[in-house]
Amino acid sequence: MDNxxxxxxxxxxxxxxxxxxxxxxxxVLLLVRLxxxxxxxxxxxxxxxxxxxxxxxxxxxxxRALLGFxxxxxxxxxxxxxxxxxxxxxxxxxxxxxxxTVYGVIVAAxxxxxxxxVGVLLYGALSIYLLMIFTRIILSWGQVGYGNWLMRFLIIxxxxxxxxxxxxxxxxxxxxxxxxxxxxxxxxxxxxxxGTLMRF
Numbered sequence: 001m002d003n004x005x006x007x008x009x010x011x012x013x014x015x016x017x018x019x020x021x022x023x024x025x026x027x028v029l030l031l032v033r034l035x036x037x038x039x040x041x042x043x044x045x046x047x048x049x050x051x052x053x054x055x056x057x058x059x060x061x062x063x064r065a066l067l068g069f070x071x072x073x074x075x076x077x078x079x080x081x082x083x084x085x086x087x088x089x090x091x092x093x094x095x096x097x098x099x100x101t102v103y104g105v106i107v108a109a110x111x112x113x114x115x116x117x118v119g120v121l122l123y124g125a126l127s128i129y130l131l132m133i134f135t136r137i138i139l140s141w142g143q144v145g146y147g148n149w150l151m152r153f154l155i156i157x158x159x160x161x162x163x164x165x166x167x168x169x170x171x172x173x174x175x176x177x178x179x180x181x182x183x184x185x186x187x188x189x190x191x192x193x194x195g196t197l198m199r200f
Contacts, residue, residue, distance in 0.1 A: 165178035
């Protein structure tokens, strides 16, 4: 099992490093764009055109969203950097949950612990479900609609839990707290699974 543990540790590190590398690339690209906005470069030169062609779609979309909220559209690149970091963190958490669950299943199966194996699967599934709810909240704040494939998938998968909670739990000052309650319930179930099934 030492080789298996080492493999999954290296896999986890590699996946996290790739995700962080993508985040750093996005940050550098947007910082270069910011620098180009204030530097006296030929806007028709190949490097400038390349940077703008890569960043314009997301920056222009963010500019329109910021204008809709009454914010200065010039901060769009900085907002995209923060969003990239946030979604990078979500991706790392998702990857860690998946890899950790697979590793836990292998360890439980190797040790002949079927009850713990079921517990690991349930715990991992709930961890991924939590991330899906969190991602849906973030996307809804960004006014991502049902037409987006990711948002549509998240609504279809999380609404069976959030829908009934939304009908049962009253809003507080117009604020929907059903997602917060769902977080609490899922974390409670995870604690129960960790304290029962995963011990055997």
